[in-house]
Structures are given as C-alpha cells and as structure tokens.
Amino acid sequence: MTAKAAAPRCAERVLARIAAREARIRAFSAHDPALLRREAACAPAGPLAGLAIGVKDIIATEDYPTGYGSPIYDGFHTGADAACVALLRAGGALCAGKTVTTEFAFFRAGPTVNPFDAARTPGGSSSGSAAAVATGMADIGLASQTAASLTRPASYCGIVGFKPSYGRYALAGVKALAPSFDTLGTLTRDVATAARADAVLKGPLPGAPATTPRAPARIGLCHTPWWNEAEGGTRRAMSRATALLAAHAAIEPVDLAPFATGCDLHATIMGYEAAQALAWEYRARRALLSPQIAGLIESGQRIGDDTYRAALVAARALRARAADLFGRYDVLLAPAAPGEAPLADTGTGSPRFSRLWTLLRLPTVTLPGFAGPSGLPVGVQLLGPRDGDERLLGHAAWAEALFPARGTPPHGDYP
C-alpha cells in the first residue's frame, strides 16, 4: 500500500472505531471526522504513514481547541501545533483528535471510562490517550508524566507506555505543571510502534527506530520500598514477569532503601513548581479551579524556599546514585501501579509506584500482559539508565515477546 493510500485507509479505520466505541469510552475532548478526512487527503509520506495519533489535551493543536482539562480554557485555540504534534504530522501521522486529560494533568478526572470496566478509572492524567489506544481509536497516544500520568493509565488500560528520559521530546506547546519532571511520552499497543514514534519525536528530523529486540544480561528486580502497598494483582504480575525473564537472563533483587526518600522529594518539588507554573490561573481564575488543583497550589505555596532547594539538591544526589545502579544492571523491573484500576469514584489511582522514577528522570517502558483478581489489566515497568532510551526500547521489545499477549477490552473486534 502506498503512503498516499495509507492515510485515507487509516482515517476510515479510526473513524469506524470511534463511531463504534467513543459514545461509551469518551476518550476524546475534541474530534471532527471532517478534519481527519481532510488531513488524510493531503498527509505527507513518512515513517508514520497509516498511523493515527490522539493528542492529550494539555498539548497545543492548530486545528482543535486546547482546553487543559479546565473550564478556564474552554474553547481556547492556540492557533499552532505543539512541536511534538508538528513532528508527528510531518512524519505522516494523522491526528484523530484531542484526548481527555485530568485538569492541568493533575487529579480531577474527566469523563473517560476504563475500556475494560466502565466503573473503573482509565488512570490519570493521560486518560483519554490511554483509552483511545486500548480501543483502537488511535494508534499513538501522546501522553505526559509529571508523577505517574503515563505509566499508570498504560497499566490500567493494558497497553504499552513509553516515558523517555527527561528532556528527550520537546515540550514546546505543552502546558507546564512541574518543569523539573514534566516529560512527554507515548502510549501504544506494542513496543515497535513506540519505537517508530520515538524515531520521529526525538529530533528535528526522523531517525532510525530502535526496533531490534535485545536481551539484557542482568536485570535488577525492584520491589521498591512501597511493596507493602502492592495489591495481589501487582504481586502476581511481578512474580510471573520475574519467572518469565529469569528463564533468559540473570535477575536479582535490588535494595532501593537508599531511594526511600524519593517519593517525598518528588511531592515537595512538584507542589512548589506547580504553584509557580499555575500562578496566573490561581491569581486570576481561582473560582474555576477544582479543590484538588487549588489544594496542590496552596500546599505548594506553603513549601519554604529552603525546603524546595534542599529537595532539588537531594534529588540530584539520588540521580547520581541511580546512575551507579546501571553499572550493575542493564534494566530494572518494577511495579507499574499498586494493582488493577480502582473504581472511578475513588479517583485516578495512586502515583506511588512512579514518583521515584520520575524524580530520577529515567526512561521507562510499561508492558501489559498480566491481569488482576477481577481480570483487569496490570502492567509492569522496565527502566533503563538516563539517555539509554534506544537500548531500553530494545530490551522492552525482547521482554514483550516473552510476556503473555495483552488483553483486549470486552465488546470484541479490537485491533
């Protein structure tokens, strides 16, 4: 199939899926079939021809409104694509629409449901991108992580989540929450697609994707200092994953006790920086902020300057220590979330099992293939050294082949 034919076929495939699923899933904050068909008619050839993206609504788009999940920006038009969207479109991808985000990528949930169980959260904050990719309404979900906003929805929706090293993808046109951590990444149904998107997003011009599966020699098994918060589903996923990997590579437990302060350091830095980044919304539109985000800002305002700066110094020390870990291990295996997706009325899930890794700025790939006691997806994550993104993608492709196939949501006919 030529690139010219690939785009319209992709558009019709995605439109059919959206027509069948979106009324139940509610993954999109904005979607227009006419726009998608028009884009398909004149899409450039490129390495992503035939793939559709869903764009988390904290990311600017020229055509669709950009609402940041907040009534403050209802119907707001930036008039320009974020750099990541422009790069993906230049690479031949089509934009299926804007996907639901929690308010400013923090805690207040949008309308999206978990594709496996409508009573459960899809996870936040990249809720819509995860649900759209899990149900075939998009092939690449643009997502971001400041605490656990990419890894958690990947785990809850049974898909692949790639949060690259901090700074790898350009953030121009992406709403800031906590600049020390804000990281752009992707949600996909397999590692190969994450690698194809990576080759386009990582630089000004497309490079070669890191597609070769690569066995690691030594794997570090990280139950983490928060293992007591892991539920049955995550405990079982971790032991199954360990057994599957141990048949092919050396795997040994890693003591993360020296990193136990990481969660608190992360919360301190995030609160302080969010209170700065959202200064205008708090000053000029306070009545339109949810109690959750106003609470984050106000707790950030109470963090002393000295406390914040000491946390930055401590975070740097932990990053240096993490670099040493990768002298001994090629990859780390760790839980992706406490367990299955919780009920939607309890929120978007705990960020516990991602805060440390986000603080450390390490690349991570969340892999599906496991299930919890209710039969819902549970993922695990593989982590690599800072800036070792290509190698990590290779190791993840290798592990993906060893793991069980991801589950597909009920109501059939999924890609």
Add this chain to the structure above:
Amino acid sequence: MTAKAAAPRCAERVLARIAAREARIRAFSAHDPALLRREAACAPAGPLAGLAIGVKDIIATEDYPTGYGSPIYDGFHTGADAACVALLRAGGALCAGKTVTTEFAFFRAGPTVNPFDAARTPGGSSSGSAAAVATGMADIGLASQTAASLTRPASYCGIVGFKPSYGRYALAGVKALAPSFDTLGTLTRDVATAARADAVLKGPLPGAPATTPRAPARIGLCHTPWWNEAEGGTRRAMSRATALLAAHAAIEPVDLAPFATGCDLHATIMGYEAAQALAWEYRARRALLSPQIAGLIESGQRIGDDTYRAALVAARALRARAADLFGRYDVLLAPAAPGEAPLADTGTGSPRFSRLWTLLRLPTVTLPGFAGPSGLPVGVQLLGPRDGDERLLGHAAWAEALFPARGTPPHGDYP
C-alpha cells in the same frame, strides 16, 4: 506613600516617560495607556508596588497580544499571563506593555533603537525591555537568554542584567527556543531592583530580597579563550573593573582553556533544539520565517542525533568542571560583550561572550559603569556558582557600589 497611591503615581510616571521617548526608542510592541491606568487603579499591595514591568514579547500576557517577534503570531492572544507576569502582578507591579523581541528571540531585529545612539542596536533579543528600562519607560524588563539575549542588551544599554541560574524562574507561558538553555531573567537600573524582582519571581510567594552588599574574598578574572575578539571598550572596561575590585578583594586570572569547546557545544545544542521547538512554524508557516531563523532551523536539522547527544554529555562534563572553579573563587569577572553596541545594520551583536556561561547554566549579573571609545556603554559580568543566586546578587551589589555610576542616555531627564 501607601501602596494604593504608589500604583497610579507609577503609572503616570511611566506614561509621561513613554510619551516623551517611545516615538524615538520604539521599545514597545504593544502599549495601552488605558490598560495601564486601569491596572493601576486596582493593583494589589505588594513588595513591587510602584514599579512597572516591560514584558518581552515572547512572554504571554492576558491583556496584550503576544507576537513572538514573528508575523506568524501577529495579533495573537494567549488569553493568560505567563507565570512570571502573574507573579510580578500579584507582587504589585504594573505592566507597562509588551516589549520588542527579535523574531523568536533569535537574530532578526525589531524596530527598537539603542537609547544612546539611534544608529546602533540595543542588542538582541531582549531589545525592547533593555531600551525601555534604560530610558525609564519601565523599571523591570522581563528578558530571556538562550545564548546572549539578556547580557548583551544590558551591556549595550548601560543597565543591570540578571540572568539567574537555569531553572530559577518558571518558564510557563514563555515561547521555547532551546530548552537546554532558555532562562528567564530581568533588566533593571540597579542591583537592588533585580533583587526585589528576584524575591517575587523565584517562588510561588514572595520571599525576602537578597539586598545586602557582600564582599567576595576571591575573584577569578576570566579574559576567556575569546579575548582576541574583545574590542578596546571591553578591554578597558575589564581593566578598570579589575583595578576597582582589586583594591578590596583578591583577584587572579583563571585559565578557561579547558572550557574552550563551550561555544561550539552551545551552538550545536541550540541549533538542534531550536529545530525541534520551532517544528510547527517551519512545517506550517515557512514562508513567514526570516532567512535567519529558517537558517538556524535548517542547520539544526543537519546536526546528527549522535552529535547532539555527545554535545549534551560534554556540556554536563563542563558543568561539573565549572562547579570546581567555585571551590577557589566566590565570583568570576568576565566580559559581557565584545565592545560597544555595533551599528544596527550589522545585526544585534555577537553572542560570543555569553555562550559558555549559558551552556554552564551559571547565574550572571551584568553591571554598567564603563564606556567605549564612542562614549557608549560597556558592561562587565559577574558570575556565581549554579544556584548561588542570592550570594551573587549580594556580590553584585557590592561591586556596583565600587564601579562608576551608569551613564544615562542623551536627551536628558532620565531616572
């Protein structure tokens, strides 16, 4: 005078100055007396009451359009203040208007003239903020630096430039050029005002300004590996500054030969990242880009991924080495620019004497008080260790008192 009275008086003072000077200087890209008076009528009390800011037009404002110095964004409204503007306004400052920037904070100059000589450049890219502060049309100029965009206009316009440590001021709402370097800072007429603004900009709530002049014990004298590019004005400014400081503190030459690669590393990283950050403008609006910025993007596209990533690693190594320097010196003294402001038809001046320091992410204060062969201002800069911003401001206040008073532009009646 109460804060309530301070704001309207500030507005009238600035409006009178703008009425007298703006037609010649052309510092503002947008300015509306009615807006300023309305803001003055309901400005909050705060540590910046009685001060007016000029906002470089790569920084978003709720009321004024934000044009990024590009016809692509002519009349564009973001509908929200950047975090820095919101913080300054919450601190009681008034916004005098948007100030001229070069196109996307790169090289294509706007209409602003140098207040000391209309045939000369005010320096780029923070051209309007520098000229407005030098002529009393604003008290605090918001500025940014990716290469030399703050230090150079400070030197050319005879004012104080404070580029803090990378990351100190929130960039939310500021157009990205090269995220590894983009740093927000201020232009003021004295160090005390920079310290007052710093206390507001550095965190979610105002802190105490670092106002106490503090003598350094040891000063490192950095002629830099580019001293052969220093013109007579800068050579004389450096020797006068050295003599004035040597009467009060130990000063000795620092060999920066190990840092000589810094300029090229900076250019590599900046080109690559600018090509990413401006991907949409290049893809969708190429015809509206100047040859200068299109050239930057295209040269960035030609930089290999491996070359870029090697430059990031080398830059980190230089930063570690720079940290060691501050084991021996409290501050470094270095040239701020090659010499006096060049003629406007030659561009906005050479970034040579700032690239290394921007790469190293060090805080820097440019101080005025010297003059070149044509009687135009020439500054020098003092640098401190990363995150040692408060101490550096203290040392700068101390040096400011030892240096000659800054010159004031001709045509009299300046603050």
